[in-house]
Amino acid sequence: MALLECKSLGIQFGGLKAVDNFNVSIEEGSLYGLIGPNGAGKTTVFNLLTGVYKPTVGSIKLNGSTISGLKPVQISKLGIARTFQNIRLFSNMTVLDNVKTALHNEIRYSLLSDFLHDFNYSKKEALMDEKAEDFLKVFELDEFKNLKAGNLAYGQQRKLEIARALATRPKLLLLDEPAAGMNPQETAELMDTIKLIREKYKITILLIEHDMKLVSGICEYLTVLNFGTELVSGTPGEVLNDHRVITAYLGE
Numbered sequence: 158m159a160l161l162e163c164k165s166l167g168i169q170f171g172g173l174k175a176v177d178n179f180n181v182s183i184e185e186g187s188l189y190g191l192i193g194p195n196g197a198g199k200t201t202v203f204n205l206l207t208g209v210y211k212p213t214v215g216s217i218k219l220n221g222s223t224i225s226g227l228k229p230v231q232i233s234k235l236g237i238a239r240t241f242q243n244i245r246l247f248s249n250m251t252v253l254d255n256v257k258t259a260l261h262n263e264i265r266y267s268l269l270s271d272f273l274h275d276f277n278y279s280k281k282e283a284l285m286d287e288k289a290e291d292f293l294k295v296f297e298l299d300e301f302k303n304l305k306a307g308n309l310a311y312g313q314q315r316k317l318e319i320a321r322a323l324a325t326r327p328k329l330l331l332l333d334e335p336a337a338g339m340n341p342q343e344t345a346e347l348m349d350t351i352k353l354i355r356e357k358y359k360i361t362i363l364l365i366e367h368d369m370k371l372v373s374g375i376c377e378y379l380t381v382l383n384f385g386t387e388l389v390s391g392t393p394g395e396v397l398n399d400h401r402v403i404t405a406y407l408g409e
């Protein structure tokens with residue numbers, strides 16, 4: 158059984174079918190790429206998967222259970238986490254605290270101990286610091302843990318957003334153009350880190366990326382969206398050599 162299965166998924170905004178008859182099946186543990194020209198509907202697919210938008214038609218199943226129609230917080234608890242095309246961090250909070258906000262799912266302590274600031278509280282707070290730092294280390298951000306997130310360099314902010322998403326311990330991680338705005342070296346390093354986290358945390362990753370070369374280097378399977386609908390799916394080799402893809406990107 159696939160980890161994620163979308164069937165005939167669609168959403169319409171007024172007269173515009175932003176996503177139309179979208180089908181995808183993603184096996185557990187895979188690194189799957191979603192590509193397509195500007196406005197093709199890639200981010201809208203993420204908004205559908207995470208419950209930000211309710212599909213007009215079609216179904217989404219995670220591990221065989223229907224999740225379409227659920228609220229974003231319910232979907233997050235079921236194991237889907239994401240990053241945003243436009244970075245959304247708590248820029249006035251420290252780097253460490255940004256990751257800790259995602260750990261609150263995992264480590265709970267009673268309101269009373271929170272209030273009393275007792276031993277239990279400080280022990281759990283220390284445990285959270287340690288866990289959050291582990292995620293920061295993966296992205297070489299631990300040395301900046303006390304900086305405000307808004308003061309990080311742009312590429313580091315992108316990495317912090319991934320670290321925070323990972324800290325919710327998702328089964329499926331959705332990355333929306335994680336390398337946008339990075340230079341070629343930062344991009345190459347980030348792609349290596351993405352491969353590494355897939356293995357280290359045994360997660361499945363769905364990656365939106367503009368640069369076809371980049372996705373084909375790390376993804377096992379790709380779907381190309383065009384005008385909201387699936388144009389071609391296949392291995393990078395199959396997709397990149399498909400004349401329909403070349404036409405969609407470069408025009409006739």
Ligand SMILES: Nc1ncnc2c1ncn2[C@@H]1O[C@H](COP(=O)(O)OP(=O)(O)OP(=O)(O)O)[C@@H](O)[C@H]1O
Nearest residue numbers: 170173175193194195196197198199200201202242
């Ligand atoms: N809430 C909304 N209301 C109306 N139209 C929307 C809404 N969200 C997305 N759209 C439209 O849906 C289409 C797909 O947008 P989407 O952001 O998913 O594209 P994309 O593939 O992510 O593009 P890009 O590569 O530029 O990020 C666009 O025409 C967009 O204007």
Ligand SMILES: [Mg+2]
Nearest residue numbers: 199200201242
């Ligand atoms: Mg987008």
